[in-house]
Amino acid sequence: MNPVEVEGLTRRFGDFTAVDGVTFRVRRGEIFGFLGPNGAGKTTTIKMLTGLLPPSEGTGRVAGLDVRAERDGIRERIGYMSQKFSLYADLTVHENIELFAGLYGVVGTRYEERRAWVLEMSELADAVDRLAGELPLGWKQRLALGCATLHEPSILFLDEPTSGVDPVARRRFWDLIAAMSEAGTTVFVSTHYMEEAEYCHRLALLNRGRLIALDTPRALRARTVDPIFRLETEDAPRAVQALVHAPGMVEAAMYGRDVHVTVENETTGVDTVRAALAGEGLSVASIERVEPSLEDVFTALVRAEGGAVVG
Amino acid sequence: MSPLDPHRLLAVARKEWIQLRRDTRSMILAFALPMMLLVFFGYAITFDIDDITIAVVDEDRTAASRELVDAFVASDYFTVRERLADRGRTEELLVRGRVLGVLTIPPGYARDRAAAGRGATVQLLLDGADANTATIAMNLSGAVAASHGAQVAAAGASSPDRASNATGAPVRLESRTWYNPRLESRHMIVPGLIAVIMSMIAAMLTALTIAREWERGSMEQLAATPVSRLEVVLGKLLPYLVIGILDVSLAVVAGMLLFGTPLNGSVLLLGVMTVLFLVGALGLGIVISAVVKSQVLATQVAMVATYLPALLLSGFMFDIASMPVVLQGITYLVPARYFITVTRGIFLKGVGISVLWPQALLMLLFAVAGVALATRAFRKELEA
Numbered sequence: 063m064n065p066v067e068v069e070g071l072t073r074r075f076g077d078f079t080a081v082d083g084v085t086f087r088v089r090r091g092e093i094f095g096f097l098g099p100n101g102a103g104k105t106t107t108i109k110m111l112t113g114l115l116p117p118s119e120g121t122g123r124v125a126g127l128d129v130r131a132e133r134d135g136i137r138e139r140i141g142y143m144s145q146k147f148s149l150y151a152d153l154t155v156h157e158n159i160e161l162f163a164g165l166y167g168v169v170g171t172r173y174e175e176r177r178a179w180v181l182e183m184s185e186l187a188d189a190v191d192r193l194a195g196e197l198p199l200g201w202k203q204r205l206a207l208g209c210a211t212l213h214e215p216s217i218l219f220l221d222e223p224t225s226g227v228d229p230v231a232r233r234r235f236w237d238l239i240a241a242m243s244e245a246g247t248t249v250f251v252s253t254h255y256m257e258e259a260e261y262c263h264r265l266a267l268l269n270r271g272r273l274i275a276l277d278t279p280r281a282l283r284a285r286t287v288d289p290i291f292r293l294e295t296e297d298a299p300r301a302v303q304a305l306v307h308a309p310g311m312v313e314a315a316m317y318g319r320d321v322h323v324t325v326e327n328e329t330t331g332v333d334t335v336r337a338a339l340a341g342e343g344l345s346v347a348s349i350e351r352v353e354p355s356l357e358d359v360f361t362a363l364v365r366a367e368g369g370a371v372v373g
Numbered sequence: 374m375s376p377l378d379p380h381r382l383l384a385v386a387r388k389e390w391i392q393l394r395r396d397t398r399s400m401i402l403a404f405a406l407p408m409m410l411l412v413f414f415g416y417a418i419t420f421d422i423d424d425i426t427i428a429v430v431d432e433d434r435t436a437a438s439r440e441l442v443d444a445f446v447a448s449d450y451f452t453v454r455e456r457l458a459d460r461g462r463t464e465e466l467l468v469r470g471r472v473l474g475v476l477t478i479p480p481g482y483a484r485d486r487a488a489a490g491r492g493a494t495v496q497l498l499l500d501g502a503d504a505n506t507a508t509i510a511m512n513l514s515g516a517v518a519a520s521h522g523a524q525v526a527a528a529g530a531s532s533p534d535r536a537s538n539a540t541g542a543p544v545r546l547e548s549r550t551w552y553n554p555r556l557e558s559r560h561m562i563v564p565g566l567i568a569v570i571m572s573m574i575a576a577m578l579t580a581l582t583i584a585r586e587w588e589r590g591s592m593e594q595l596a597a598t599p600v601s602r603l604e605v606v607l608g609k610l611l612p613y614l615v616i617g618i619l620d621v622s623l624a625v626v627a628g629m630l631l632f633g634t635p636l637n638g639s640v641l642l643l644g645v646m647t648v649l650f651l652v653g654a655l656g657l658g659i660v661i662s663a664v665v666k667s668q669v670l671a672t673q674v675a676m677v678a679t680y681l682p683a684l685l686l687s688g689f690m691f692d693i694a695s696m697p698v699v700l701q702g703i704t705y706l707v708p709a710r711y712f713i714t715v716t717r718g719i720f721l722k723g724v725g726i727s728v729l730w731p732q733a734l735l736m737l738l739f740a741v742a743g744v745a746l747a748t749r750a751f752r753k754e755l756e757a
Contacts, residue, residue: 142594148589164380165598
């Protein structure tokens with residue numbers, strides 16, 4: 063039995079379908095990334111899995127329990143960190159830990175142990191008497207992670223846990239997630255930062271409420287249909303203009319001072335690009351094949367679906 | 374999973390207590406407001422009338438007529454503001470509200486009084502615009518006149534040259550008021566006021582609490598834990614119940630010290646009844662905040678839904694028995710109605726549970742209904 067099993071999960075708000083027939087399985091102990099732009103349906107899916115929102119259609123099982131009928135059982139087995147910081151800002155670090163320990167039934171010596179563990183993990187031992195609302199955002203998020211894992215849940219749901227945090231704090235947060243996964247916890251995490259996706263074992267790509275791909279980051283990158291070249295030229299904006307409408311080109315875009323161009327055919331690609339630029343009187347300083355980033359993959363997959371990226 | 378786990382219940386209650394302590398607005402609402410209201414209403418609302426201004430038109434101008442006017446003045450209830458020789462300005466004085474009544478002693482008063490068996494007649498015109506005050510003035514003037522008449526008769530009987538005055542005062546009604554012998558309305562108001570104020574404060578306090586969780590987003594985190602609805606409702610209710618009991622205790626002491634309200638009955642019984650009443654009132658506040666989900670709106674709804682009925686439909690200001698039947702029916706839905714009967718009963722009459730059990734039972738019913746409705750209304754799902 064997988065920790066999370068979802069079949070045709072759908073949620074509608076009036077005429078709007080936020081999550082549209084999503085099907086997937088999360089394996090034990092893996093970091094399962096939910097990737098997609100804002101509004102893709104990530105939060106709605108997580109709310110359905112954590113029992114906060116009843117699905118309109120489809121089935122979902124978390125820790126073997128039905129998300130509609132056995133919500134109470136699910137809540138005891140999972141940890142959840144919502145997108146917005148939602149611990150009690152007017153309670154201290156200590157009081158928040160004490161509250162959630164009480165709510166999760168973590169008492170006695172186990173409470174002492176878990177409290178010590180949370181303070182060490184979150185590096186908040188020196189801040190126990192500070193009000194949670196006064197902490198820097200990165201600290202708040204570590205406290206929220208601590209409160210969500212006090213009861214040692216087997217599955218952790220993190221909804222964009224690092225949004226708004228600086229890259230250093232973000233990196234540190236992902237190290238914590240990786241450590242928990244190694245210790246056997248299944249981590250279901252959503253993000254819209256493409257670079258964070260590399261930390262995940264498997265990725266589910268979501269756009270407009272639909273699951274458009276599910277694989278390891280490596281397999282996803284390998285899957286891209288069209289080859290991508292990076293080229294240096296004296297006038298990148300003009301080069302993009304010239305390439306976008308040239309035959310044999312799929313897409314061209316600025317990447318810093320360079321141009322990334324996606325071509326239909328790898329073998330004839332380089333010549334086609336040179337020819338197109340020569341027609342505009344532009345020279346090519348260098349051109350080389352590049353590994354597609356997840357962002358490229360995402361864009362390509364959305365394009366293959368015939369849709370536009372939300373957000 | 375048990376729906377009522379003591380650890381979870383206490384975790385919620387402790388958290389709520391800490392938040393309450395740190396929230397100045399809630400503290401003001403919990404302690405300053407009830408005391409302010411008690412003092413303000415205690416001094417402002419008084420149904421006592423101890424200064425009825427009258428004008429006197431003495432057309433008789435005899436020793437006897439002056440004796441009668443003196444009797445009115447001596448009663449302490451009446452103050453003579455104008456003395457007139459004739460009735461010409463009577464209406465003007467009443468219309469302008471310069472006096473509440475005009476006592477007219479017609480010519481021949483002394484003669485009629487002296488004539489055995491006839492009795493003398495005087496007229497008191499009253500401003501009936503305020504029917505309540507007019508009724509009281511009428512009763513008081515009747516009493517003054519009767520007492521004066523009896524005195525005159527007694528004096529006549531004891532003087533040898535008026536041997537017989539059999540018709541003077543054959544029957545004398547001597548009424549005595551129990552429980553509040555001096556009929557001081559403040560004694561009646563303070564116990565009632567405690568019920569009115571606590572209806573409002575209790576509902577407003579809890580109305581803030583769940584709405585605040587929705588507004589700050591903490592409800593979502595709370596809802597993702599195994600805590601049950603009943604645990605949240607009771608956990609939130611407990612600290613406010615403590616506050617409510619403190620409030621009532623303070624109000625009782627303030628009532629006794631500031632207004633001299635006697636507490637004749639059992640303090641313990643008052644305590645138990647207070648708990649029953651508060652649980653229902655606090656539960657109502659939670660129902661409101663769970664439905665409305667905004668702090669501002671929740672407090673406003675709580676105020677209108679509790680304060681007005683408690684003030685108008687509880688028997689605090691208006692006698693329930695003289696209301697239209699429909700309104701009388703509605704008063705049964707106002708828990709303050711029962712609590713007022715209880716507080717007045719315990720304070721003034723010193724009665725016990727043998728008399729107050731129907732009120733106790735009905736308040737228990739409201740308490741259970743309040744908690745049940747609050748638990749139902751408070752939906753853990755963010756959206757149904």
